[in-house]
Amino acid sequence: AFDSRGADGFSDVWVIGPDGLGLRRMTDGPFDDAMPAWSRDGRFLYYREDRADGYDLWRRPMVGAGARVRVTRGGGFRGVESPDGRTFVFATRDDESPLLAQPVAGGPARTLVACAITRTLTAGPDGIYYLGCPAEAPSSPVFRIDPDSGATRFLGTAHVNGGFVPGMAVSPDGRRVLFTRRVTEGSDLMLVEGFR
Numbered sequence: 001a002f003d004s005r006g007a008d009g010f011s012d013v014w015v016i017g018p019d020g021l022g023l024r025r026m027t028d029g030p031f032d033d034a035m036p037a038w039s040r041d042g043r044f045l046y047y048r049e050d051r052a053d054g055y056d057l058w059r060r061p062m063v064g065a066g067a068r069v070r071v072t073r074g075g076g077f078r079g080v081e082s083p084d085g086r087t088f089v090f091a092t093r094d095d096e097s098p099l100l101a102q103p104v105a106g107g108p109a110r111t112l113v114a115c116a117i118t119r120t121l122t123a124g125p126d127g128i129y130y131l132g133c134p135a136e137a138p139s140s141p142v143f144r145i146d147p148d149s150g151a152t153r154f155l156g157t158a159h160v161n162g163g164f165v166p167g168m169a170v171s172p173d174g175r176r177v178l179f180t181r182r183v184t185e186g187s188d189l190m191l192v193e194g195f196r
Contacts, residue, residue, distance in 0.1 A: 001013060001014070001015045001026070001036035001037070001038060001045055002014055002015075002016075002036065003033065003034040003035065003036060003047070010029070010030065010031060010032050010033075011032045011033060011034050012025055012026070012027045012028060012033050013025075013026045013027045013033045013034070013036045013045065013047045014026060015036075015045070015062075026045060026047075026060065027047065027049075027060075031049050031050055031051055032049070032050040033047050033048065033049050033050075033058075034047065034048050034050070035047060035048045035077070035078050037078070037079060037080050037081075039059070039081050039085065039104075040081045040082070040083060040084070040085040040123070041085055042062065043061060043062055043063070044059050044060065044061055044062060045059070045060055045061075045062055046058070046059050046071065046079055046080075046081075046088075047060075048076060048077060048078065054074075054075060055075070055076065055077060056070055056071070056072045056073060056074075056075065056076040057070075057071045057072045057076035057077075057078075057079045057090055058070055058071060059071050071088060071090075072090060072092075072109075074092075075092035075093060076090050076091075076092060077090070077091045077092060077093050077094050077097060077118055078090065078091050078118055078119060078121050079091070079121070080121060080122060080123040080128065081104060081123060082101075082123065082127075082128060082147045082148070083123060083124070083125055083126060083127065084148075085104060086103065086104055086105075086148075087101050087102070087103060087104060087147040087148065088101070088102055088103070088104050089101045089112065089121065089123075089128045089147050090102075090109075090121075091116065091118040091121055093118065094118050094119070095117070095118055095135050096115050096116070096117060096118065096133050096134065096135045097115070097116060097118045098111050098112075098113060098114055098115060098116070099111070099112045099113040099116050099121065099128070099130065099145075100112060101147045112128075112145060112147060112150060113130070113132075113143075113145065113152070115132065115133035115134075116130040116131065116132060116133065116143075117130065117131040117132070117133060117135050117140060117165055118135075119165060119166050119167050119168075120140075120165055120167065120168040120179065121168075122167075122168050122169055122170055123170070124144065124170035124171075124174045125170070125172060125173065125174045126144065126174050127144040127145055127146050127147070127153075128144065128145050128146075128147055129142065129143065129144050129155075129168065129170050129177060130142075130143055130145070130168075131143075131158055131160075131165060131168065131179070135164075135165075136162055136163065136164060137160075137162060138159065138160070138161060138162045139157050139158065139159050139160065140157070140158050140160055140165070141154055141156075141157055141158075142154070142155040142156050142157065142158050142177055142179075143155065155177070158177070158179045158181075159181065160179065160180065160181050160182065161181055161182040161183070162182060163180070163181065163182025164180075164182070165179060165180050166180055167179075167180065168180075
């Protein structure tokens with residue numbers, strides 16, 4: 001699942017098979033739809049919908065004509081299901097945000113974490129992983145949290161070199177964490193001779 005900006009100027013969510021076949025548009029309309037995430041059983045797709053009054057997270061079934069369902073109200077930037085599929089964990093805004101948890105079946109949200117780097121939120125086989133604040137610091141602590149108990153474990157430090165961290169992933173066995181590190185930043189001044 002991925003998002004892509006179309007000729008109409010809006011981004012939509014698409015899915016494609018790992019073999020490069022079966023490209024299918026999952027969202028359509030006069031809104032930006034982005035940041036898709038699968039439900040743990042693969043039956044649903046979560047995504048962010050940006051409207052004029054803000055953004056929230058939505059869920060739609062992968063198969064059939066089921067209606068899409070609004071999952072958050074009052075802010076939802078990125079979200080993932082817990083490994084057992086019972087809890088939905090989400091960030092309310094970009095960059096830095098508290099992490100909230102609510103039952104997938106519905107119910108009130110509760111705060112899990114006071115501050116996490118939003119785009120690093122990901123589900124692993126044994127919990128929810130994220131980098132701790134502040135954003136764009138040279139190093140960030142890596143945490144795993146059990147959304148049911150709230151038990152948090154410090155796993156190590158990610159040396160991101162002060163850069164924007166656009167995402168993070170955890171291996172299926174939970175033994176490796178993949179994150180982005182800024183290596184260099186700069187620009188070049190070029191002279192183009194004979195420019196017309």
